[in-house]
Structure formats: C-alpha cells, structure tokens
Amino acid sequence: MLRLVLADDHAILRDGLRSLLAAEPGFDVVGEAGNGTELLALLATTPADVVLMDVNMPVLDGFATMPELRQRFPNLKVLVLTMLDNEHYVARMLAAGALGYVLKNASFREITHAIHTVAAGHLFLCTDIGLAMLYKALGAAAPATPAAPGEDVAGTPIADLTARELEVLKLIAEGLTNNEIADKLFTSKRTVETHRQNIIGKTRAKNTAALIKMAISRGLIS
Numbered sequence: 079m080l081r082l083v084l085a086d087d088h089a090i091l092r093d094g095l096r097s098l099l100a101a102e103p104g105f106d107v108v109g110e111a112g113n114g115t116e117l118l119a120l121l122a123t124t125p126a127d128v129v130l131m132d133v134n135m136p137v138l139d140g141f142a143t144m145p146e147l148r149q150r151f152p153n154l155k156v157l158v159l160t161m162l163d164n165e166h167y168v169a170r171m172l173a174a175g176a177l178g179y180v181l182k183n184a185s186f187r188e189i190t191h192a193i194h195t196v197a198a199g200h201l202f203l204c205t206d207i208g209l210a211m212l213y214k215a216l217g218a219a220a221p222a223t224p225a226a227p228g229e230d231v232a233g234t235p236i237a238d239l240t241a242r243e244l245e246v247l248k249l250i251a252e253g254l255t256n257n258e259i260a261d262k263l264f265t266s267k268r269t270v271e272t273h274r275q276n277i278i279g280k281t282r283a284k285n286t287a288a289l290i291k292m293a294i295s296r297g298l299i300s
Contacts, residue, residue, distance in 0.1 A: 080197050083109045083124070085117040085131040085143075086159070091182070095130070098186055105193070114138030118146055126154060128197050131176075133160045133167060144174035157196045159189070165211055168203070178202035185285035191256075195271075205278050212279075243280075246273040251290045 082105055084092045092110050099105045109124045111117035113135040121129075129147070133140035140158065147154055157178040158171050168179050178196040180189055184204045195202040203211070249259045256274070260267045283289035 079106050080104055080128060080193065081106050081108045081126045082193070083107070083111065083117065083120065083126040083129045085111040085114070085129055085135070087112045087132065087135045099190075102190055105190075112136075114140065114143030114146070117143060118150065121147075121151055121154070128155045128157055128193055130157050130159045130193070133158060133162050133171065141170060141174070144171060144176060148175040155196045155199070157192055157202070163207060163210070165207075165214070168207055168211070172201070179207055180204040181206055185287075187286055200268075205275065208275065209279055209282075243273055243277050246270060247277055247289070247293055250274065250277075250286065251293060 082099060084095055084107060086092050086095075089112070096107045096110070099107050108126055109120045111120050114131075115138045117129065117131065118138075131140055131143065135143075140160070144156065147156060156176040157180060158176050159180050159182060160167075161182050163181055171179060177199070178192050178201065180192045180202070181204050184192075184206070188204060192202045192204065245263065246259060249262060254262065256267050256270045259270045263270070277283075278289060281289060281292055283292055
C-alpha cells in the first residue's frame with residue numbers, strides 16, 4: 079500500500095483527488111496540506127511514500143519546499159502536480175529532487191501511472207510536457223494540421239505506428255497492464271512504457287480511452 083500525501087492550496091482539488099485515489103487499489107491518502115509549511119509539519123509525524131505537490135502555493139511554495147523535503151525526508155518521492163507548464167519550472171523542480179512532473183489536466187489514469195512510476199524511483203513526465211520539450215529540442219512546432227486521407231484522427235499517418243507499437247496498442251485495448259504486456263512480449267516494463275508514450279505521442283490521443291477509440295475507428299484494432 080502506497081502512502082500518499084496531497085499538498086495543494088485548493089481544498090476542492092484535494093477533496094476530488096482524495097476521493098478518486100481512495101477508490102484506487104494500493105493507494106492510501108494519509109494526509110493533506112495547503113502549503114509547504116503545513117506539508118513539512120505533517121510529514122514530521124506522518125510517514126509517507128509519495129507526495130503529490132503543487133508548485134504555486136502560499137506561505138512556502140514548491141520551489142522553496144523541495145530542498146527542505148530532500149534534507150529532512152531523503153527517501154520521500156515527490157510528484158509535482160501543477161498547472162505550470164513552463165519548461166524552466168519543470169527543469170527547476172526536477173533538479174531540486176522531484177521525480178515526476180504532471181499537469182493537472184492529465185487524465186487520472188496517467189496520474190496514477192505517474193505515482194507508481196515515481197514510487198518505484200523512476201522519473202516521469204506527463205505526455206503534454208514530454209512532447210512539448212521534445213518538439214522544442216527538435217526545433218519544430220507541434221503538428222496541428224487537419225487529418226487527410228490515409229491519416230488518423232489526429233493528423234498523424236497511420237503508417238507512423240510501428241508493428242511493435244500496433245502490437246502494444248492491441249494489448250492495451252484488451253485491458254492488459256504494462257507489466258502484463260511486458261510479460262506477454264518478453265520485454266521490460268520500461269520498454270512497454272516507452273512504446274505507450276510513443277503511441278500516444280504519434281496519435282496525440284488525450285488518454286488511453288481516446289487512444290482506443292481512435293484505434294477502433296481507424297480499424298487498427300477490432
């Protein structure tokens with residue numbers, strides 16, 4: 079059971095996220111905080127595995143809180159959950175010790191995946207952030223052209239999906255987890271996660287449900 083703490087100055091967001099996480103197997107929300115100062119005080123008496131923390135908070139924001147967390151709770155994993163999508167904020171938080179950075183408009187499934195990834199000690203960037211940084215690194219603008227004949231609903235040529243990616247997509251549609259797909263394809267979970275991110279990146283699907291809907295509509299899977 080992963081012990082989670084929510085740190086965000088918006089009580090409504092904390093309430094909603096707590097309710098969703100409470101229904102998710104393997105998660106236990108053990109506390110909440112409205113700012114960095116409250117978070118540090120809470121963690122002094124409440125053990126936790128992962129903190130979901132906003133950057134923009136009053137009293138003590140995420141930037142100021144991160145060094146304190148690293149010093150006082152070195153084994154604690156931090157997943158940033160924020161609306162701030164500036165690459166400098168991303169780089170600054172990761173450099174300070176956060177293991178993941180997810181935007182609040184991410185799907186709940188992506189957030190839970192991020193929690194598990196960070197809890198395992200791996201880095202995680204949400205799809206929107208990862209793609210934005212990739213396009214910038216390549217010196218190219220994110221494609222925004224309408225779909226043409228022979229292209230999928232997001233305007234990306236269907237042929238851009240590799241045979242392996244199509245295989246992974248079919249298994250995702252069957253409801254298999256990343257671990258189950260890795261076992262079935264005799265590969266690592268990290269490789270499956272990479273394929274999943276590549277598929278989402280190429281199709282620009284917002285979440286897994288949209289991805290499966292697109293794949294069915296284009297005849298990629300039955």
